[in-house]
Amino acid sequence: MTSDVSAQGRPPGSTLVTGIGELVTNARANEGPTRSGHNSDDDLGIMRDAALVISDGVVAWVGPSQDAPPADRRIICAGRAVIPGFVDSHSHVIFAGDRSAEFAARMAGQPYTAGGIRTTVAATRAASDEALRRTAAGLTDELVRSGSTTFEIKSGYGLTVEDEARSLRIAAEFTSETTFLGAHVVPADYAGDRRGYLDLVTGPMLDACAPQARWVDVFCDRGAFDADEAREVLTAGMARGLVARVHANQLQHGPGVQVAVEVGAASADHCTHLSDADVLALADSTDTPTTTVATLLPGAEFSTRSPYPDARRLLDAGAMVALATDCNPGTSFTTSMPLCIALAVREMHMTVAEALWAATVGGATALRRADVGRVAVGAPADLCVLDAPSYVHLAYRPGVDLMHQVWRNGVAVHHRRTDWINADG
Numbered sequence: 001m002t003s004d005v006s007a008q009g010r011p012p013g014s015t016l017v018t019g020i021g022e023l024v025t026n027a028r029a030n031e032g033p034t035r036s037g038h039n040s041d042d043d044l045g046i047m048r049d050a051a052l053v054i055s056d057g058v059v060a061w062v063g064p065s066q067d068a069p070p071a072d073r074r075i076i077c078a079g080r081a082v083i084p085g086f087v088d089s090h091s092h093v094i095f096a097g098d099r100s101a102e103f104a105a106r107m108a109g110q111p112y113t114a115g116g117i118r119t120t121v122a123a124t125r126a127a128s129d130e131a132l133r134r135t136a137a138g139l140t141d142e143l144v145r146s147g148s149t150t151f152e153i154k155s156g157y158g159l160t161v162e163d164e165a166r167s168l169r170i171a172a173e174f175t176s177e178t179t180f181l182g183a184h185v186v187p188a189d190y191a192g193d194r195r196g197y198l199d200l201v202t203g204p205m206l207d208a209c210a211p212q213a214r215w216v217d218v219f220c221d222r223g224a225f226d227a228d229e230a231r232e233v234l235t236a237g238m239a240r241g242l243v244a245r246v247h248a249n250q251l252q253h254g255p256g257v258q259v260a261v262e263v264g265a266a267s268a269d270h271c272t273h274l275s276d277a278d279v280l281a282l283a284d285s286t287d288t289p290t291t292t293v294a295t296l297l298p299g300a301e302f303s304t305r306s307p308y309p310d311a312r313r314l315l316d317a318g319a320m321v322a323l324a325t326d327c328n329p330g331t332s333f334t335t336s337m338p339l340c341i342a343l344a345v346r347e348m349h350m351t352v353a354e355a356l357w358a359a360t361v362g363g364a365t366a367l368r369r370a371d372v373g374r375v376a377v378g379a380p381a382d383l384c385v386l387d388a389p390s391y392v393h394l395a396y397r398p399g400v401d402l403m404h405q406v407w408r409n410g411v412a413v414h415h416r417r418t419d420w421i422n423a424d425g
């Protein structure tokens with residue numbers, strides 16, 4: 001990935017990052033969503049000709065280049081834009097198998113159904129721990145290289161007590177944002193016994209998984225779980241200290257969003273088919289201590305050739321919107337938040353500022369994290385240095401890798417070239 005010594009560990013002392021042409025701070029992140037959405041650079045807290053100091057893995061100073069304090073080393077960005085690392089609040093990177101044939105068939109006209117998940121379940125159960133770990137390592141490396149410095153990982157392709165527990169054990173090696181998704185679908189071995197599977201998910205499977213999970217999730221949609229079943233799964237998880245999130249309203253109108261808001265879930269994910277009442281419930285939740293973020297996953301609509309969610313309707317109503325990759329082998333096999341931003345802008349009519357906000361602050365809010373998704377004194381130094389003068393290029397240059405460097409907790413975990421470091425002593 002990189003030959004620079006800084007990738008081996010955090011450098012001692014302080015690092016001045018200067019010559020930043022455009023620094024996105026998301027300085028207004030604590031103010032919550034505005035009723036008119038986020039349309040302007042003001043909302044992103046943009047600074048021109050800026051600098052920042054990193055010390056002990058966190059941002060220690062932010063301000064104009066000309067006022068920068070001395071530091072132990074200096075990195076000159078030469079006018080490049082710097083943005084907060086993306087927060088990808090929805091991924092499924094613990095799996096085995098390949099569904100490219102299913103994708104090709106879908107592109108040839110076959111519809112997507114939730115049942116495709118069972119193909120991956122069979123392959124995942126048959127895989128060794130080492131194979132699952134290797135896939136997760138490769139995909140999380142992709143996530144980081146495309147700018148995601150915080151990411152969530154779900155179980156949900158094991159669907160036995162042992163396979164869900166090991167999925168979460170392996171996920172926890174890569175992130176603290178782990179989600180128990182035993183209620184992804186009813187597996188084939190319980191096809192005639194939904195009640196039995198729900199008892200398993202809310203009983204022994206939850207017992208085995210809760211210690212490794214922060215979140216509990218359920219796929220509340222056609223072909224998966226209904227409202228009562230979803231409530232049962234979420235409340236059981238919440239009773240064990242997990243926080244709820246819901247796969248909601250991806251395939252059709254349904255109760256998923258309402259259940260999510262009702263239980264105080266951190267996020268309702270997909271939100272492709274929404275009623276007026278759903279939009280209102282999401283918007284109203286921003287006035288409560290338990291905001292339910294509408295997490296939009298345009299990679300899924302892109303990869304299933306489905307209509308995109310109506311982001312404008314959500315933003316204009318005042319809902320908090322996040323963007324995430326939904327990286328999974330069936331319906332959105334991408335790790336690229338920049339692709340999701342480009343789709344959100346081009347296909348979902350979000351402004352570029354709204355899309356970047358959703359991919360950073362939105363994702364952080366969907367994970368109930370106030371420390372990430374922004375550049376602020378005291379926050380982890382999670383940064384992307386773009387090979388571009390402005391964040392707008394993330395949508396303006398679709399499909400182009402603009403990640404010049406990615407910093408995570410003050411460590412340069414990825415950089416494309418070695419000529420960017422200008423160490424001045």
Ligand SMILES: [Zn+2]
Nearest residue numbers: 090092247326
């Ligand atoms: Zn998902």
